[in-house]
Amino acid sequence: xxxxxxxxxxxxxxxxxxxxxxxxxxxxxxxxxxLDPLQTNVGxxxxxxxxxxxVERLEAYWGVDTPPLQRYLGWLGSVLHGDFGTSLLYRQPxxxxxxxxxxxxxxxxxxxxxxxxxxxxxxxxxxxxxxGKLPDKLIRGYCLLISSTPAFWLAILLLLVFSVWLGWLPVxxxxxxxxxxxxVTFADRFRxxxxxxxxxxxxGVANIALHTREKMVDALESDYVLFARARGESNAxxxxxxxxxxxxxxxxxxxxxxxxxxxxxxxxxxQVFSYxxxxxxxxxxxxxxxxxxxLGITVITSAIVFAGNLIADxxxxxxxxxxxxxxxxx
Amino acid sequence: MRLCENEQQKRRDEGGTGRNRKMRIPRxxxxxxxxxxxxxxxxxVLFLAAVTVAGILLEGRAAETDFTRTNLAPGPGCLFxxxxxxxxxxxxxxxxLSLSIRIGILTAAxxxxxxLLAGTAAAVLGRKADAVISWCIDLxxxxxxxxxxxxxxxxxxxxxxxxVAGVALSHWxxxxxxxxxxxxxxxxxxxxLVAEKLxxxxxxxxxxxxxxxxxxxxxxxxxxxxxxxxxxxxxxxxLGFGLSSEQPAIGVILSESMQYLTTGRWWLALxxxxxxxxxVLLFAILGERLRLLLDPASIHE
Amino acid sequence: MEPILEIRxxxxxxxxxxxxxxxxxxxxxxxxxxxxEAGEIVAVVxxxxxxxxxxxxxxxxxxxxNSHMEGTIRYAxxxxxxxxxxxxxxxxxxLIPQGVTYLDPLMKxxxxxxxxxxxxAVRSRIRRALERYGLGAETEAxxxxxxxxxxxxxxxxASAVAEDPRLIIADxxxxxxxxxxxxxxxxxxxxxxxxxxxxxxxxHDLELALTVADRVAVFYAGETIEEASAEDFKEPERLRHPxxxxxxxxxxxxxxxxxxxxxxYPGAVLAGCPxxxxxxxxxxxxxxxxxxxxxxxxxxxxxxxxxxxxxKKEETI
Numbered sequence: 001x002x003x004x005x006x007x008x009x010x011x012x013x014x015x016x017x018x019x020x021x022x023x024x025x026x027x028x029x030x031x032x033x034x035l036d037p038l039q040t041n042v043g044x045x046x047x048x049x050x051x052x053x054x055v056e057r058l059e060a061y062w063g064v065d066t067p068p069l070q071r072y073l074g075w076l077g078s079v080l081h082g083d084f085g086t087s088l089l090y091r092q093p094x095x096x097x098x099x100x101x102x103x104x105x106x107x108x109x110x111x112x113x114x115x116x117x118x119x120x121x122x123x124x125x126x127x128x129x130x131x132g133k134l135p136d137k138l139i140r141g142y143c144l145l146i147s148s149t150p151a152f153w154l155a156i157l158l159l160l161v162f163s164v165w166l167g168w169l170p171v172x173x174x175x176x177x178x179x180x181x182x183x184v185t186f187a188d189r190f191r192x193x194x195x196x197x198x199x200x201x202x203x204g205v206a207n208i209a210l211h212t213r214e215k216m217v218d219a220l221e222s223d224y225v226l227f228a229r230a231r232g233e234s235n236a237x238x239x240x241x242x243x244x245x246x247x248x249x250x251x252x253x254x255x256x257x258x259x260x261x262x263x264x265x266x267x268x269x270x271q272v273f274s275y276x277x278x279x280x281x282x283x284x285x286x287x288x289x290x291x292x293x294x295l296g297i298t299v300i301t302s303a304i305v306f307a308g309n310l311i312a313d314x315x316x317x318x319x320x321x322x323x324x325x326x327x328x329x330x
Numbered sequence: 331m332r333l334c335e336n337e338q339q340k341r342r343d344e345g346g347t348g349r350n351r352k353m354r355i356p357r358x359x360x361x362x363x364x365x366x367x368x369x370x371x372x373x374x375v376l377f378l379a380a381v382t383v384a385g386i387l388l389e390g391r392a393a394e395t396d397f398t399r400t401n402l403a404p405g406p407g408c409l410f411x412x413x414x415x416x417x418x419x420x421x422x423x424x425x426x427l428s429l430s431i432r433i434g435i436l437t438a439a440x441x442x443x444x445x446l447l448a449g450t451a452a453a454v455l456g457r458k459a460d461a462v463i464s465w466c467i468d469l470x471x472x473x474x475x476x477x478x479x480x481x482x483x484x485x486x487x488x489x490x491x492x493x494v495a496g497v498a499l500s501h502w503x504x505x506x507x508x509x510x511x512x513x514x515x516x517x518x519x520x521x522x523l524v525a526e527k528l529x530x531x532x533x534x535x536x537x538x539x540x541x542x543x544x545x546x547x548x549x550x551x552x553x554x555x556x557x558x559x560x561x562x563x564x565x566x567x568x569l570g571f572g573l574s575s576e577q578p579a580i581g582v583i584l585s586e587s588m589q590y591l592t593t594g595r596w597w598l599a600l601x602x603x604x605x606x607x608x609x610v611l612l613f614a615i616l617g618e619r620l621r622l623l624l625d626p627a628s629i630h631e
Numbered sequence: 632m633e634p635i636l637e638i639r640x641x642x643x644x645x646x647x648x649x650x651x652x653x654x655x656x657x658x659x660x661x662x663x664x665x666x667x668e669a670g671e672i673v674a675v676v677x678x679x680x681x682x683x684x685x686x687x688x689x690x691x692x693x694x695x696x697n698s699h700m701e702g703t704i705r706y707a708x709x710x711x712x713x714x715x716x717x718x719x720x721x722x723x724x725x726l727i728p729q730g731v732t733y734l735d736p737l738m739k740x741x742x743x744x745x746x747x748x749x750x751x752a753v754r755s756r757i758r759r760a761l762e763r764y765g766l767g768a769e770t771e772a773x774x775x776x777x778x779x780x781x782x783x784x785x786x787x788x789a790s791a792v793a794e795d796p797r798l799i800i801a802d803x804x805x806x807x808x809x810x811x812x813x814x815x816x817x818x819x820x821x822x823x824x825x826x827x828x829x830x831x832x833x834x835h836d837l838e839l840a841l842t843v844a845d846r847v848a849v850f851y852a853g854e855t856i857e858e859a860s861a862e863d864f865k866e867p868e869r870l871r872h873p874x875x876x877x878x879x880x881x882x883x884x885x886x887x888x889x890x891x892x893x894x895x896y897p898g899a900v901l902a903g904c905p906x907x908x909x910x911x912x913x914x915x916x917x918x919x920x921x922x923x924x925x926x927x928x929x930x931x932x933x934x935x936x937x938x939x940x941x942x943k944k945e946e947t948i
Contacts, residue, residue, distance in 0.1 A: 035487055231725070232722055248737075297477075298477055
């Protein structure tokens with residue numbers, strides 16, 4: 001047990017260091033940008049018609065004249081107190097913006113994560129079990145095709161078919177336009193989330209299925225499967241009892257590693273569907289040089305990704321008898 | 331000798347399995363997959379080269395506006411239709427693909443070289459360098475890909491430089507890990523240790539043993555980077571962090587098409603997207619086939 | 632009496648791609664003939680890489696997908712078709728594999744031996760089989776990585792015995808064990824043979840094979856080159872093939888003389904005797920002969936143009 005705690009502690013320290021690195025890199029990248037936030041947001045013409053005092057106030061607001069290091073340390077200091085600063089575009093605390101956007105995106109991300117995980121596992125195991133035969137070829141073909149298709153174009157395609165052509169689903173946004181917030185039902189939200197979630201799931205499946213297939217093929221070529229076969233176990237029993245069991249460990253890692261990809265995909269998909277989630281906020285912050293918001297979003301998403309990796313590592317310890325029993329013995 | 335004859339007689343009775351050693355090896359009837367692979371490789375490379383060249387030649391036509399024939403649906407004369415400024419979508423698509431392929435090659439090559447350097451350095455320069463590089467890899471992998479490309483592109487002021495830097499600097503991680511693993515394995519390989527003991531210099535070892543072993547890995551890694559590079563370039567451009575809207579990039583075309591989708595101009599999005607997907611698919615299959623061809627582990631397949 | 636297992640002219644081929652695009656068919660086992668009687672232990676002795684394991688897989692019908700088999704196998708008097716071997720394997724025909732890697736690393740031993748069958752009958756049968764080899768009920772709750780080398784070997788034997796097999800195929804069941812432990816394992820095989828099962832014992836260790844086998848088939852580059860009774864090895868003059876003799880001389884108590892040269896890779900020899908390159912008595916026709924038949928001499932079989940014994944006769948004439 002002590003060993004496990006030590007392991008977890010080490011991982012947590014590493015995670016904190018990585019997050020620090022992420023924030024520093026993001027900050028430096030934003031500061032290095034030659035793009036002038038004033039020109040981007042206020043516009044050349046408006047800027048020209050302003051008085052010097054006004055410009056100065058704006059420059060202070062966008063933080064143009066403070067040296068980067070000082071700004072970073074200031075930012076870091078307040079983050080440690082739980083304050084991620086104020087979004088320049090939304091004029092709200094960054095954490096509020098992120099919280100609100102994340103709660104919009106959550107339904108989308110969670111649905112896509114679960115669906116692509118389960119479907120990917122099923123397809124991967126099936127393809128591995130039927131290696132070289134028709135189901136394998138079909139599944140591999142699908143995965144190759146999907147992983148070659150830009151996610152945003154797939155989103156456009158689905159939008160064309162289901163919203164424009166068939167008219168079954170709404171064109172965009174997360175709630176019907178022009179409806180008061182308290183009048184929005186869960187069904188409304190659900191209908192608006194279907195297409196974005198579908199796009200994310202379709203693209204997420206490919207990677208998981210291909211990797212699972214590879215692990216399945218490895219398992220089926222192993223000595224223990226050979227012996228199971230020699231002992232008269234049926235193909236079904238081999239796939240379900242041995243294959244699935246041995247694929248489950250790498251599947252955990254894969255599933256949690258896919259979080260990063262799903263968040264990345266959501267940036268594109270939300271843009272296509274004008275879905276007011278975290279991804280769209282990231283694009284807005286990037287285009288509008290909203291440093292505090294973009295910094296906040298990057299750090300929070302990275303934290304989610306790292307947390308996913310950590311959970312995968314910890315789960316591994318619970319599922320893998322070598323780690324579990326090995327630790328119990330110490 | 332009689333026993334011997336008996337044995338032969340018996341064998342003939344049993345259908346003569348293996349009467350003659352040379353004849354016992356059955357003929358191969360099924361088509362040779364590897365030959366077809368080589369053929370495919372040539373065809374694919376030729377096709378991609380043709381698209382690239384055609385796209386460069388068509389760049390002028392792609393920008394031509396013709397307000398007498400705006401918003402034409404696809405048909406004879408204009409295969410992919412025209413847009414709201416009367417530009418020929420076929421020419422625009424080809425020009426965009428060509429641009430995508432060129433950017434893809436550039437970024438994939440830069441990425442692969444970074445991966446080679448980082449991977450080898452991590453493997454060779456001792457534990458501290460390894461820890462630092464591993465940490466960097468973890469860091470880069472920790473930021474969702476598209477977000478990182480966006481950030482780097484912003485740092486470089488967007489545009490061509492931005493997107494090239496963004497894609498090139500964010501795609502080296504997995505290949506670097508592979509190369510690191512390979513080099514570590516190679517450094518501990520008995521035959522290299524022996525060569526070192528026999529007095530071969532480090533450089534000689536690298537040239538004679540490491541490079542021949544790493545090159546196939548590196549090449550397939552490089553080609554398998556193309557699909558990602560092209561897709562991310564298009565994605566980032568689509569979001570507005572990449573190529574500027576004057577350029578006929580696929581990302582630009584698709585992002586512009588968004589405004590016209592609800593008015594039923596489906597062809598603006600459909601054909602450029604399909605073409606891009608097919609191009610990427612071709613690269614992906616190319617890399618996959620090459621991997622199978624060069625990978626000794628696939629010897630039985 | 633009908634032998635429990637009778638293999639005639641078995642060949643196993645692999646489809647391979649060489650460097651680049653050349654495809655070829657590789658014979659790994661060529662023209663193998665062998666029989667095992669009930670109550671008998673037949674050892675198949677050959678260097679590693681000579682295709683011995685594939686013999687076991689061929690009998691069980693579990694060869695890999697890129698291979699195919701020719702020849703006939705008869706089990707208990709009837710032809711052993713793939714369908715029949717699928718029905719019999721794990722029941723009448725049991726495999727004892729090399730070691731712990733043949734157990735699913737993520738499944739407890741008991742679950743593995745029960746093959747998913749939870750009935751009380753199976754449960755008690757497995758428990759009895761484990762007990763027979765000194766393994767208590769607590770073994771069932773262990774994962775393979777928690778077994779010691781010897782324990783793993785006993786678990787594997789128990790897994791075979793639990794099924795009450797008539798034919799046991801043991802594929803290198805003792806590597807990594809010290810001599811005493813190995814002999815104990817072989818003693819278990821003797822017991823099983825005495826109870827009426829046929830045992831096919833595949834090994835690279837002639838010395839070990841001779842401690843327990845009734846007959847020995849010597850395997851070289853995918854062929855059986857000699858089949859001799861264990862008795863024959865007590866008087867080397869009775870051995871027939873130069874390779875067998877060389878093997879005998881390589882045993883520690885007979886001079887430890889190494890065999891020079893290396894066994895050819897499967898498929899490398901297209902004509903002549905595969906051992907010709909290493910044979911001290913090689914004659915020109917040994918390298919060119921289209922075919923060297925397996926023939927019976929002195930109650931055993933040999934695949935040699937000029938086997939010892941016959942050669943002597945010629946010399947004396």
